[in-house]
Amino acid sequence: MTFTRLSVIFNSFAGAGHLVLLLFAWVSHDLRVWAAVLWAMALISIVSWIATYRRARLIRDTPTARIASAGQGFTELVGMGEAHPGGDLAAGPMWIPPSLWYRYHVRCEDSNGRSRGRSSRTSDDTFLLRDDSGVCVIDPDHAEVVTTHKRTRREGDCVYEIEYLRPGDTLYALGEFVTVRAGDTPLDPNADTAALLREWKGQSETMKRFDTNGDGKIDEAEWAAARHQARAEVAKQHMTHRLAPGVHMLRVPTHGRLFLLSNIDPDHLAQRFLYWSWFHLALFLVSAVAAPVLTGRLLLAG
Known part of the structure; x- marks a missing residue:
């Protein structure tokens, strides 16, 4: 597993994960558990800090290219998201809005509030990104997607959480740009x-x-x-x-580099990642100081 994939997992877990760890330590009333939790939080926080800061720097430091003149390799594009000619959108359940891309999570509970099943799915259908110079095919497989379009709906004992990108969204895309030529x-x-x-x-x-x-x-x-x-x-x-003219495509980069899609303005997106990096850094510093102090006290007491 590459560092990029690992950092995505840690970063996704970090927000709620810290609260769960702290709650677990609180109810345990055990200093040894507190020490273990603080060490775990320090590890999660440092990985999440690296991941979020790296994203902020990549977004700010990578120049935006035009599709017609983009070089082959790691590239940043900005344009309008479109379906393929003919209007084909991402295939999904009827309750998902018309989308270029979607991801949903379903969790169901029984009458006693206990979980009785979870499921999720992420679309991998390609779509188009158009700027004033040309068109590029986006292959969203393995992309990290940050979107403002989110819905939550309840149906019986099940809750559906949906994220999606709509046709007509202005999209920011960072990934590996390749031109596939017939020749x-x-x-x-x-x-x-x-x-x-x-x-x-x-x-x-x-x-x-x-x-x-x-x-x-x-x-x-x-x-x-x-x-x-x-x-x-x-x-x-x-x-x-x-x-024959080639087909431009943006896809997941090799060697674990970042593949990011978003309908958020890149300046705002970079600032959001920067804020999160500061949060994770502060949490790391606190837990990195507290964990060895508490561990030392436990060793001395033992």
Whole structure:
């Protein structure tokens, strides 16, 4: 597991996790538990501080590129989110609003308030990001998504928590930019020429064009002419294929680098991460001082 994935888990857990740990220590009335909790909080806080501060710096320090002129590799884009032509949106349950991307959690309780099941799902359908220079396909698989669109609904004993990105949102995207070109696909002229000749053989009208002497048969010279024309046709098709424009895509980077999608203005998003980094740093300093002090007292008392 990469550090980025680990830091996301720690950061997601940190807010509520600290409260749960403190509550557990409080009800235990045991100084040894308090010491263990403080050490755990120090670890969680330092990892969360690194993760949030790193995000704030990446957002502030990475220049925004235009899709048409973006370099290959780690890139920041800003544009409007759109569905693919034809209006295809992320496929999901009927109770999810029309979305480019969604994530939901469902928790159900019995009549006594005890949990009787949890489920969750995150969409991985691609969608488009458009700026004034071009269009880029966004593959949201493994993305860290921060969105302002959230809904909570109750149905019977189940609570549905939904986060989503809507068509028309102005999106901030940070990830690996790649351009997939048709010319990058290896081509085999000999195999394609043979396939074209087999296709022509099944077309009587096409074969008549090569029967230059009109005897109803294709002799060796006429077949050589057919092969020559097929090779020329394949070469023309290959040239058209190589000159076809590439498809721009933003996807999860390699080597564990950050992949972030959000409908929040990047300046505000960076400031939000910075505030959280200060919180985690302060919590780390407090717990990092208290944990060894309490541990030392326990050792001396023992």
